[in-house]
Amino acid sequence: MLNTPFSPISMHGAGIAHLFRIGLVMCYCILGLIIGLVAYACVRFRERPGRGQPRQIFGLTWAERTWTLIPLLLLASMFGLTAVTMSDTDPQVPPSNPDLVIVGHQWWWEFRYPHSGAVTSYELHVPAGKNLAARIQAADVIHDFSVMQLGRKMDAIPGYWNYLWIDADKPGTYPGFCNEFCGAEHAWMTFKLVVQDPGAFAAWEQHEAQPAPAPATTEQKRGEQLFQQETCSNCHTIRGTRADGRIGPDLTHLAARSALGSGVLPNTRDNLFRWLKSTQSIKPGVHMPNMQLNDPDAEALVAYLESLK
Ligand code: CUA
Numbered sequence: 001m002l003n004t005p006f007s008p009i010s011m012h013g014a015g016i017a018h019l020f021r022i023g024l025v026m027c028y029c030i031l032g033l034i035i036g037l038v039a040y041a042c043v044r045f046r047e048r049p050g051r052g053q054p055r056q057i058f059g060l061t062w063a064e065r066t067w068t069l070i071p072l073l074l075l076a077s078m079f080g081l082t083a084v085t086m087s088d089t090d091p092q093v094p095p096s097n098p099d100l101v102i103v104g105h106q107w108w109w110e111f112r113y114p115h116s117g118a119v120t121s122y123e124l125h126v127p128a129g130k131n132l133a134a135r136i137q138a139a140d141v142i143h144d145f146s147v148m149q150l151g152r153k154m155d156a157i158p159g160y161w162n163y164l165w166i167d168a169d170k171p172g173t174y175p176g177f178c179n180e181f182c183g184a185e186h187a188w189m190t191f192k193l194v195v196q197d198p199g200a201f202a203a204w205e206q207h208e209a210q211p212a213p214a215p216a217t218t219e220q221k222r223g224e225q226l227f228q229q230e231t232c233s234n235c236h237t238i239r240g241t242r243a244d245g246r247i248g249p250d251l252t253h254l255a256a257r258s259a260l261g262s263g264v265l266p267n268t269r270d271n272l273f274r275w276l277k278s279t280q281s282i283k284p285g286v287h288m289p290n291m292q293l294n295d296p297d298a299e300a301l302v303a304y305l306e307s308l309k
Contacts, residue, residue, distance in 0.1 A: 005148050009170040009195065012089040013151030019085045026074060089152050091163040095133035100126075100166065102136050104143030104156035104178065106287060107185035108249055108262040118208035119237070121249035122257050124176065125194045125208075127201035131167040144180035147193045153179055168195040184285030190263035211240025212252045212308050223304025226297055235288070238308065248288060255309045261286065272302050 008014040103110040138156035146153035154164040178189035233243030239252040265271040
């Protein structure tokens, strides 16, 4: 299936897609009419031998009335349809108790589930067929939360809260983007919307809300110590440990995610090693500093982080 606004996965998205289609049909009809009239005039009134100057006409009242009235009616009907769709798709009363809090950061998305305490990034899981109230906010600059199949997208603005309904009803995985230029790695501020059956979603959320599993092997334990010593913990949270930084993504269940760096690399052991060793060459400008790790230390950190299922 193509990822376009014409393949909506939600009732609100379908309403917006419908409005878009009406607008497109209207525009194509006007375009066809104008091209037809221009072509007709070119042929009918073209220069011919023996023909004099065409007669000029001034002040044709019925024509002026017609070409004022038709656009007025078209615009008024578009305005009416837009107003109805807006009131259908807009959470008019900002929910004081949102189901989801979505925070845009340079350059990753944070997804918080306030009712369960689960926090994640890159993968936004939602249950199919439920209308979720999402609060959209920004940690630094303006971002824009966008999944084309949801229809509506929403700006994330520092110091201001916006609201969006997420009412996906077709299970599947859909690409998400940041749709407002926000700096060097704007293009890699991607995410995935994962729409799940309610049972599967409940299991996922319950797992994500749990603290991180304790390291089991000696190498994993060494990795955890390094994580605390090497200042990783100043920026990242791993729930259940002392690491409670809020600058970078929550890594409590990092190993359960499908990608690293907001989609820049598939989440594999080798890629995580490369990411730790040379973050800046993989995602230039990213705010994670070069930790100057030697290979054995990086291996231990990988062993620990990959155990965070
Ligand atoms: Cu965030 Cu563009």
